[in-house]
Amino acid sequence: MLFPIWPDEAASGAQEVDQIVIGLVLMSLFFIIVVAGPILYFGFKYRRSRPANRVISHHNTWAIEITWTLVPLIIAVCFFVVAASVYFRQRHPPADAMEIHVIGKQWMWKIQHPQGKREINELHVPVGVPIKLLMTSQDVIHSFYIPAFRIKQDVLPGRYTSMWFVPQKTGEYHLFCTQYCGEGHARMTGKAIVLSKADYQKWLTSGEQSENPAKAGAELFRQYGCSGCHAGSRVVRAPSLVGLYGSVVPLEGNKTTIADDQYLRDSILLPNSQVVAGYEPVMPSYQGKLSEDALFSLIAYLKSLGPGAEEGGTQPLKYSNDMGAAQLLPSGSKGSAK
Numbered sequence: 325m326l327f328p329i330w331p332d333e334a335a336s337g338a339q340e341v342d343q344i345v346i347g348l349v350l351m352s353l354f355f356i357i358v359v360a361g362p363i364l365y366f367g368f369k370y371r372r373s374r375p376a377n378r379v380i381s382h383h384n385t386w387a388i389e390i391t392w393t394l395v396p397l398i399i400a401v402c403f404f405v406v407a408a409s410v411y412f413r414q415r416h417p418p419a420d421a422m423e424i425h426v427i428g429k430q431w432m433w434k435i436q437h438p439q440g441k442r443e444i445n446e447l448h449v450p451v452g453v454p455i456k457l458l459m460t461s462q463d464v465i466h467s468f469y470i471p472a473f474r475i476k477q478d479v480l481p482g483r484y485t486s487m488w489f490v491p492q493k494t495g496e497y498h499l500f501c502t503q504y505c506g507e508g509h510a511r512m513t514g515k516a517i518v519l520s521k522a523d524y525q526k527w528l529t530s531g532e533q534s535e536n537p538a539k540a541g542a543e544l545f546r547q548y549g550c551s552g553c554h555a556g557s558r559v560v561r562a563p564s565l566v567g568l569y570g571s572v573v574p575l576e577g578n579k580t581t582i583a584d585d586q587y588l589r590d591s592i593l594l595p596n597s598q599v600v601a602g603y604e605p606v607m608p609s610y611q612g613k614l615s616e617d618a619l620f621s622l623i624a625y626l627k628s629l630g631p632g633a634e635e636g637g638t639q640p641l642k643y644s645n646d647m648g649a650a651q652l653l654p655s656g657s658k659g660s661a662k
């Protein structure tokens with residue numbers, strides 16, 4: 325069993341995180357010595373039994389006071405700037421990152437790759453490719469943590485959270501849930517497996533295959549009657565969903581919002597919470613009717629409806645249906661980038 329004191333640095337950003345941690349420990353050690361050292365020294369020097377000059381000094385001490393205020397301040401601000409820039413980078417995935425869906429539940433991790441392949445408690449990823457995890461929980465709060473990648477993010481019911489990384493070293497690494505989520509919490513572990521690009525392609529096409537999420541979503545879109553209002557021969561006036569993802573949506577009351585994953589999710593489950601300007605709040609809620617999995621698929625389908633795609637899916641859609649596995653890899657991929 326792997327139990328390293330200091331886990332591998334197996335992903336982008338891991339080194340920077342370690343440098344910050346080491347820097348903070350060294351800085352703390354320095355100040356412990358600077359503060360505790362003189363305490364011990366003066367404690368010894370001026371202890372009651374020793375002859376010492378105990379006359380109170382009236383020297384001007386402003387220089388030393390300014391120094392011990394400014395020096396720690398400058399050090400702290402430097403740490404803040406460096407750590408904030410690392411944090412900022414870790415919060416903003418590149419646009420071409422490969423998106424993998426993660427659903428936490430008591431007590432396992434269900435994972436689906438963009439090509440459709442599913443796995444449980446294992447996360448296979450290709451080395452050197454930016455990976456974005458889009459995560460949610462179907463019951464309580466969990467937290468997805470891969471120590472070797474130095475990333476951790478809470479996984480919440482009713483909400484999407486995400487994180488991203490570039491795996492940099494092939495191998496197997498621990499995967500933990502780090503929020504106490506019930507009796508089986510300690511068993512909610514798994515493995516992150518970093519493969520070479522070729523091995524990842526091989527792994528993707530091996531074993532049981534599932535439909536890719538966008539394609540499954542297109543079927544759900546028809547099955548649940550979404551297309552009745554949002555596409556084709558509309559019976560009810562509803563906004564078109566083509567090119568919606570990532571766009572700015574005008575809302576009632578002169579407000580706007582960005583059509584991100586959370587917006588699409590809320591629009592399906594809580595349609596009256598954000599009504600598009602100029603439309604009636606007539607859409608029924610699908611709360612309780614769609615699994616987290618189905619929601620991911622529907623949203624993947626909506627994302628695939630880029631500008632210029634056929635509405636309603638009567639034509640081959642712009643989603644990467646039947647895409648060659650090679651096209652899943654952003655680097656070197658010739659697939660149609662957005």
Ligand SMILES: [Cu+2]
Pocket residue numbers: 428431465466467501502503504505509512
């Ligand atoms: Cu958990």
